[in-house]
Amino acid sequence: MRFKTRGVLPGFGLSLGYTVLYLGLLVLLPLSAMVIKSSSLGAHEFWSKVTDQRALAAYRLSFGAAFAGSLINAIFGVLVAWVLVRYRFPGRSIVDALVDLPFALPTAVAGIALTTVYAEHGVLGEQLAKIGVKVAFTPLGVTLALTFIGIPFVVRTVQPVLEELDPDIEEAAAVLGASRFQTFRRVIFPSLLPATLTGFALAFARALGEYGSVVFISGNMPLRTEITPLLIVTKLEQYDYAGATAIAGVMLSASFGLLLCVNLLERWARRAEAR
Amino acid sequence: MSVRVEKMIKRFASSNHEAPAVAGVSFEARAKAITTLLGPSGSGKSTLLRLIAGLEVPDEGRVFLDGEDVTFRSPRERNVGFVFQSYALFKHLCVADNIAFGMKIRGLPSVQVRKRVAELLSLVQLPGYGARFPAQLSGGQRQRVALARALAIEPKVLLLDEPFGALDTQVRLELREWLLALHERTGITTILVTHDQEEALELSSHVVLLEQGKIAQAGSPHELYDHPANEFVASFLGGANVIQRRVAHGAAQFGRNLLPAPNGASDGTPVHAFVRPHNIRVRKPNGDAAVDLGKIERLTRVGGFVKVYVSLPTGESITVQMPKSELDTLAVEPGDVVALDVLDAKVFAQRYSI
Amino acid sequence: MSGAITQAARTLHRRRTELGESKLARALLIALALLFLALFLLAPLATVFAAAFSKGASAYFAALAQDETVDAIRLTMLTAAISVPLNVAFGIAAAWLISKYDFWGKSVLVTLVDLPFSVSPVISGLIFVLLFGAHGWFGPWLAERDIKIIFAVPGIVMATTFVTFPLVAREVTAVMQAQGNEEEEAALTLGASGPQILFRITLPKVRWGLIYGVILCNARAMGEFGAVSVVSGHVRGLTNTLPLQVEILYNEYNFVGAFAVASLLAALALLTLCVKKLAEFAASSRQAKREASLSALGVPLRATTGLEGVAL
Numbered sequence: 020m021r022f023k024t025r026g027v028l029p030g031f032g033l034s035l036g037y038t039v040l041y042l043g044l045l046v047l048l049p050l051s052a053m054v055i056k057s058s059s060l061g062a063h064e065f066w067s068k069v070t071d072q073r074a075l076a077a078y079r080l081s082f083g084a085a086f087a088g089s090l091i092n093a094i095f096g097v098l099v100a101w102v103l104v105r106y107r108f109p110g111r112s113i114v115d116a117l118v119d120l121p122f123a124l125p126t127a128v129a130g131i132a133l134t135t136v137y138a139e140h141g142v143l144g145e146q147l148a149k150i151g152v153k154v155a156f157t158p159l160g161v162t163l164a165l166t167f168i169g170i171p172f173v174v175r176t177v178q179p180v181l182e183e184l185d186p187d188i189e190e191a192a193a194v195l196g197a198s199r200f201q202t203f204r205r206v207i208f209p210s211l212l213p214a215t216l217t218g219f220a221l222a223f224a225r226a227l228g229e230y231g232s233v234v235f236i237s238g239n240m241p242l243r244t245e246i247t248p249l250l251i252v253t254k255l256e257q258y259d260y261a262g263a264t265a266i267a268g269v270m271l272s273a274s275f276g277l278l279l280c281v282n283l284l285e286r287w288a289r290r291a292e293a294r
Numbered sequence: 295m296s297v298r299v300e301k302m303i304k305r306f307a308s309s310n311h312e313a314p315a316v317a318g319v320s321f322e323a324r325a326k327a328i329t330t331l332l333g334p335s336g337s338g339k340s341t342l343l344r345l346i347a348g349l350e351v352p353d354e355g356r357v358f359l360d361g362e363d364v365t366f367r368s369p370r371e372r373n374v375g376f377v378f379q380s381y382a383l384f385k386h387l388c389v390a391d392n393i394a395f396g397m398k399i400r401g402l403p404s405v406q407v408r409k410r411v412a413e414l415l416s417l418v419q420l421p422g423y424g425a426r427f428p429a430q431l432s433g434g435q436r437q438r439v440a441l442a443r444a445l446a447i448e449p450k451v452l453l454l455d456e457p458f459g460a461l462d463t464q465v466r467l468e469l470r471e472w473l474l475a476l477h478e479r480t481g482i483t484t485i486l487v488t489h490d491q492e493e494a495l496e497l498s499s500h501v502v503l504l505e506q507g508k509i510a511q512a513g514s515p516h517e518l519y520d521h522p523a524n525e526f527v528a529s530f531l532g533g534a535n536v537i538q539r540r541v542a543h544g545a546a547q548f549g550r551n552l553l554p555a556p557n558g559a560s561d562g563t564p565v566h567a568f569v570r571p572h573n574i575r576v577r578k579p580n581g582d583a584a585v586d587l588g589k590i591e592r593l594t595r596v597g598g599f600v601k602v603y604v605s606l607p608t609g610e611s612i613t614v615q616m617p618k619s620e621l622d623t624l625a626v627e628p629g630d631v632v633a634l635d636v637l638d639a640k641v642f643a644q645r646y647s648i
Numbered sequence: 649m650s651g652a653i654t655q656a657a658r659t660l661h662r663r664r665t666e667l668g669e670s671k672l673a674r675a676l677l678i679a680l681a682l683l684f685l686a687l688f689l690l691a692p693l694a695t696v697f698a699a700a701f702s703k704g705a706s707a708y709f710a711a712l713a714q715d716e717t718v719d720a721i722r723l724t725m726l727t728a729a730i731s732v733p734l735n736v737a738f739g740i741a742a743a744w745l746i747s748k749y750d751f752w753g754k755s756v757l758v759t760l761v762d763l764p765f766s767v768s769p770v771i772s773g774l775i776f777v778l779l780f781g782a783h784g785w786f787g788p789w790l791a792e793r794d795i796k797i798i799f800a801v802p803g804i805v806m807a808t809t810f811v812t813f814p815l816v817a818r819e820v821t822a823v824m825q826a827q828g829n830e831e832e833e834a835a836l837t838l839g840a841s842g843p844q845i846l847f848r849i850t851l852p853k854v855r856w857g858l859i860y861g862v863i864l865c866n867a868r869a870m871g872e873f874g875a876v877s878v879v880s881g882h883v884r885g886l887t888n889t890l891p892l893q894v895e896i897l898y899n900e901y902n903f904v905g906a907f908a909v910a911s912l913l914a915a916l917a918l919l920t921l922c923v924k925k926l927a928e929f930a931a932s933s934r935q936a937k938r939e940a941s942l943s944a945l946g947v948p949l950r951a952t953t954g955l956e957g958v959a960l
Contacts (some may be wrong), residue, residue: 029747029842038738045806049778050763053771078672085795099681112925119921120693133692166688192655199673252770382831394834399839443834
C-alpha cells in the first residue's frame with residue numbers, strides 16, 4: 020500500500036523526515052517539558068500560584084497595556100497604511116521601509132532608546148513633564164513601549180487590502196451622493212475591518228509576551244509596573260520553577276487563544292475578499 | 295508511440311463526497327496521430343492528461359506507453375513532453391536555457407546542446423530569440439518556447455494542456471495552423487486537451503469527448519459531428535438548435551419532415567431533435583399546408599454567412615445559417631413568414647428538460 | 649506583464665486623485681501619520697545614535713573596543729553563525745514539504761512551525777531551562793558529565809535557534825506557495841531529479857524571499873534578548889551577547905557604552921530594512937510580495953499547496 024500523498028515531486032520522504040526531526044527536538048521536546056512540569060503541580064497549588072496578588076497585578080498590567088497599545092496601533096495603523104497607499108509624497112519609500120523598524124530592531128535597543136526618550140530629561144519626557152505627565156516607570160510608559168512594538172502589525176496587514184480595493188466602489192458611492200467621509204465610514208472601512216482586527220490581534224499577541232522593550236521603561240516595581248514576562252524571570256531567578264511554569268502556562272493559553280482568533284479572522288478576511 | 299489508458303479512476307482528496315474527477319476512462323491514442331481530449335470545465339480532461347504524464351497518481355487503472363505499463367513510473371522516466379496552459383517557463387532562465395534544460399539535465403555535450411537549441415528555435419519560428427527572457431515575450435511566443443522546450447528531449451509523446459487557452463483569438467487561430475504544420479513535420483504522437491470544439495474538430499484525427507469524468511463518445515471528428523451518440527455530444531459539438539416534439543406514429547414531426555424516432559421510443563415520448571443551423575432550408579411559403587412555418591425575427595451577417603433567427607408557432611426559436619448569396623436570392627426580411635425544411639436531424643429521448 | 653501592472657496602478661491612482669479627499673484633508677492626514685511615526689519610530693532611533701556619540705567619536709569607538717564588548721560581538725556572531733544555517737536548511741525543507749505536498753497531519757506541522765511566533769521570548773527561554781537547567785529533566789544527567797548547557801553557550805545557541813527558526817521557513821513557504829508548482833512539474837517532465845529541481849528551478853525562483861528570510865533570521869538571532877536573557881548566566885565576557893551587554897552597560901549607567909553597542913544593532917536593523925526594500929523591488933509578483941510580508945508578521949501559514957485549483 021503506497022503512502023497516499025498528493026504531489027509527485029520528489030523529496031517527500033527527505034523533507035518530511037528532516038522537518039519532523041527538527042521540530043521534534045526543538046519544539047515538541049521543550050514544550051512537553053513545560054506541560055509536564057505544570058501538571059506536576061497540584062491543581063490547588065497551581066491555582067494559588069497563578070492567582071496571587073503579584074501575578075494578578077502583572078496580568079492586569081500586561082493585558083491592559085497590550086490592549087491599549089494595540090488599540091492605538093489599530094487607529095493610527097490604518098491612518099499610516101492609508102497615507103502610504105493613497106498618497107504620494109517625498110520620502111514615501113523610506114517611511115514605508117521604516118514602518119518595519121520595530122520588527123527588525125532588537126528589543127533591548129528599543130527598550131533603552133524608549134526609556135531615554137521618555138525619561139524626565141529625555142527629548143519627549145521633558146516636554147511631557149512640563150504638562151505634568153510622567154511616562155517612564157509608569158504603566159503609561161509600558162503602553163507606549165508596546166505601541167512602538169506593534170506598529171508594523173496593523174500597517175502591514177491593512178496595506179495589501181487597501182492596495183487591492185476597487186476604486187469603482189468609491190466612485191459609485193460618490194455618484195450616489197456620499198461625502199468623502201461618509202464613503203470612508205460606510206464603504207471603505209468595513210472592507211478594512213477584518214484586516215484591522217487581524218493586525219490588532221497580532222499586535223496584541225506580540226505585546227503580551229514582550230520583554231526586552233518594556234523591561235527598561237517599566238521600572239519593574241512589583242504590583243505596580245511589573246509585566247508578566249518579568250514576573251516569570253524573577254521566579255526563575257528564585258528557583259521557583261513551578262511558579263514560573265504555572266504563570267507561563269497562563270500566558271501560553273492566552274497566546275494560543277489569540278492565535279486561534281487570528282486564524283479565524285484570517286479565514287473570515289479571505290472569505291470576504293473572495294466575494 | 296501509442297498511448298493506452300485503461301479503466302482510469304482518479305479521486306481528489308478534497309472532494310471525497312463528489313464524483314471522481316476521472317471515473318473509469320479507457321481509450322487509446324494512436325501513434326503519430328493527434329488525439330484530442332475534449333470537454334467542458336470539470337470533465338476531467340486535464341486530470342487525465344496529467345495522469346498520462348505521471349503528474350498525478352491514479353487511484354485505479356493503468357497507463358501504457360507503447361505497450362509498456364508505466365503507471366507507477368515517475369514523469370522523469372516516461373519521456374513525455376508536457377506543455378502547460380500557463381507555459382510554466384523558467385522565468386529566471388533565458389529562452390535558450392529554457393529549451394536546453396532537459397538536455398543539460400541529461401548531461402549532453404554543450405556543443406550538441408547549442409546546435410539543437412538553434413534547430414528548435416528555427417523550428418518554432420523564433421530564430422535568434424535565444425538570449426531573451428520569458429518576460430520579454432508575447433503569449434504566443436512563450437507558448438512556442440514551451441513547445442520547443444518539450445520537444446528538445448525528443449519525447450515519444452507530446453501532451454498539450456489547453457495550450458492556446460490564454461491567448462487572443464487571432465493568435466490562437468494562427469498557432470492552431472502552425473501546430474498542424476509542426477505535427478506534420480515531426481510526426482510525434484500528440485494528445486491535446488481543449489474545451490474549444492472547433493479546435494478539436496480542426497486539429498485532431500481522433501476525438502475523445504468527456505463529460506464529468508466519463509467518455510461520452512470517442513471517434514473521428516466527423517463521427518461525433520454527424521452521428522452524435524447522445525444529446526450531450528450533439529449539443530457540445532457544432533452548435534445546434536434543439537426542438538422539442540413528442541413521438542407520434544414512430545416519428546417526430548416537423549412540418550413535412552418525419553424525423554425517425556430513437557429506438558424503442560413509444561408514441562407520446564418527448565424527444566429532442568438536434569438540428570444544425572445549416573441543415574435547415576428556408577423558402578417562401580407556397581400555400582402547402584403541411585409545411586412548418588416560421589417568422590423571421592432578425593438577420594445578422596457574420597462575414598460571408600448570415601444567421602437567420604426564426605420563431606416558430608410553438609414559441610421556440612431556431613437559428614438558420616446560410617451563405618449570404620442564398621439570402622440575397624431569397625429576398626426575405628424580418629417579419630416575413632417562411633417555410634422551413636429540415637434536411638437532417640438527430641433525435642434523442644429527452645434527457646433534460648430545458 | 650509587469651509593465652501592465654504599473655500601468656493599471658497609475659490609472660487607479662489618477663482616478664482616485666480626481667475623486668479623493670481635498671488637498672487640505674490630505675495634507676493633514678499625511679502630517680498626522682508622519683507625526684505619529686516620528687514620535688514612535690524616529691525618536692527612539694535617533695536617540696540611539698545621538699546618545700552613542702554624545703561624548704564624541706573617540707568615546708564611541710573606545711566603548712566598542714572594550715574587551716567585554718568584543719567578547720559579546722564574538723559570541724553574538726558565533727550564535728548567529730550556528731543558528732542561521734541550521735534554520736535555513738530547516739526552512740527550505742519545511743517550505744518544500746508544505747508547499748508541494750498534501751498529507752495527513754499537515755496542519756499540525758504547520759502549527760508547530762508557527763509556534764515560536766506566538767510564544768513570549770521569556771517562555772522560549774524558560775522551556776530550555778526546564779529541560780537542561782540544574783533542576784530540569786536532563787539536569788542531573790548533564791551535571792554528572794560536567795556538560796553545561798544553561799548558563800553557557802550551547803543554551804544560548806539553542807534558545808536563539810528556537811526563537812528564529814520559523815522566520816526562514818515562513819518566508820520561503822509563503823513565496824513558494826504564491827508561485828505555485830508548475831515550473832517544478834515542467835522540470836520533472838523534462839527529466840530533472842529532486843536535487844536538480846531544487847537547486848536549478850526552485851531556489852532561484854524564491855531567492856529574494858530566501859534572502860529576506862535569512863537577513864531577518866540573522867537580525868533576530870543577533871538581537872534576541874528575552875529568551876537569551878533567561879538561559880544565559882549574564883557572565884561578562886563569557887555568556888553575554890550584544891543585547892545582554894547593552895543591558896549590563898545601561899544598568900551601570902554607562903550610557904555611551906550601552907548606546908554605542910546598541911548602535912551596532914540598530915545599524916544591522918537598518919541594513920535589514922534596506923535588503924527588504926531591495927527584495928521587494930526584485931520580487932516578481934505582487935501576490936508573492938504580499939504573502940511574504942504577511943508571513944513575516946506572524947499571520948498563520950496556510951496549510952495549502954495551491955494544488956486545489958488543478959482539479960480540472
